Amino acid sequence: MMFVSYFKMWKIMLCICSIATVTSQKIFQIATPNVKTGVSLHWDDCTQSVYFVDFQAIGRNRSIYRYDLNDATLYSAYIDGESLPIYIFPIKECEQYKEWFVVGLANATKIIQWNKHSAVATVASTLFTLKLNDPSMRSVVGRVDSQGRLYAGTFSYLFCGGSANASFYMYRKGEDVQRVFGNVVTTTGIAFNMPARKLYHLDSCRLQIVEFDEDKVTGDICNGRVVFDFKQHLPYFVPLGLEADSKGMLYVANYSQGSIAKIDPRTNTVIDFIDVHAKALASIVFGGPHRDILFALAGSSVLDVHTGQIAGEAIENGYLYVIRDLNARGHRYSRLII
Template sequence: MSYKIEPLPNSYAHLGEGPHWDVEKQSLYYVDIEAGKLLRYDYQEDKVYHSKIEGVDLAAFVVPIEGQNDKFVVGDGRRVVVVSWDGISETSKVDRVLFEVQPDEQYVVNRFNDGKADPRGRLFAGTMRYVGDEFKDRWGELYKYEKGGKVSVVKSDVGISNGLAWNEKSKKFYYIDTTDYEVKEYNYDFDTGVPSKPKVVFNLRKSNPKDNLLPDGLTIDSEGNLYVATFNGHTIYKINPSTGKVLLEIKFPCKQITSAAWGGPNLDILYVTTSAKFEQPAPAGTTYKITGLGAKGLPMSKVQL
């Protein structure tokens, strides 16, 4: 297969994450977590816009809000906030706090990490220990926000809450806790938003535990194949979750691959975020586009408030 990997112009994010393709805007939104920034790649202009969210230190994910133009939910520490951004301005503003989790003093070292909306507009987002050892202290949780304001815990005992994807055809939900070194598949009730019966469909452990790959973000194509980013592996793995077979290994010129999302007019371009954290050399932190993969994604969902 002859696919092509190209950097997006001026796309650097020190800790790029949370890519979301907005079909209506023909734009890729993503975050620079530790800079508290939102970024938008405009497909027509082939240009990336950067915006600092006023008063926000951490921006873990960004998901547009259904029916509200230029409004987004963003993970800020242990809060999820509603942010206004026109997609161009160099600063953006918090409108209000949507909800906050883990208020106990013990969890002040926690922060939100990855977040996405399921196909019914429910927000799924999870936390991780931000200061200390998240592999030892599994203080994270995965949460679900439903239209009208109900927030519930989907899963506790989480190290680093990460990749999320859904398959409506097979009624499955896919979830990554990086500290488990694996991708889990759940049965998923789309009426209730309840996952059940987890099983491992992709194991990234190596014979030497020091070599274990760290699964990060996750996306899915229209055929149900998963694309798993590895934070320490230079690679996105395309896998068939029914068989666990690796169908393709997409290699990058930087080590820390954080997440991926399908976009473009035909949803056949895979956009990939990376990280320059821990003093990684250039081109770490670049956001890439991959063409020629011979696959298509599914439209991403917005959050319903």
């Protein structure tokens, strides 16, 4: 049974403390009370903030979050009349749309208004709706590339217990949302190698990362090929969450054991591990003024990937992990262009 306690505080002032050091990396944790399953981390340069959602949040339980790196404060809100969000992205430009965001909700992506501080956000309109033949399908993890295009997938409520009926979609300004490819069980990670024009897609149920060539102008992708198979190289891994650095290395969170693997997709090899000592890691992203901080998000509940049901409580609170001194930096992503 899903239960999300409700906090009456309008914002949560946070005390950050160092909890671990792995080789030269410094890892800090920030409590995210009430977050059951946090997903879709997104770094925004304009506000120097990282955004995410709790996709188990219902009703007036807080569902959208913003951690402000400058004032070390976590802000959260519920979306009036909506539940179970799957992603949140600011809309470009910084000033013109400073209170406007897009949020994935079931099979629709909607525009909401939120001043980034208050406890309530409101829906303004619907940007697009996916036409899904399977009623068990809904939107899942999304990502915005450097050109302001949105890529997102779908999945079944049965998660890995469902069939490969899910799809991968792209939205770009002025056009209807497009189905890019199918035969997906679930999309659980999307990353980009900007200089090489590569898109990476993680399907946790197939246990594979697939690399695509991306057209810089149109965003169209092609030539899909498996560049990492977890069954062969990391059989104990439950991969959930994907990121890439400026050198082309991939970072994948291990949902079951609380570590992050650094992978070279060109050689199919694991380069390193970052241990954050937390279960239920579900999302990672580079951010910070120089994009050299890796953020990782862990929820307070554990989902059974075979059924999609809650399997137990991971920890008392969810946590946002801030990992510094990695000697790596991520790419600059855009706000969504609508």
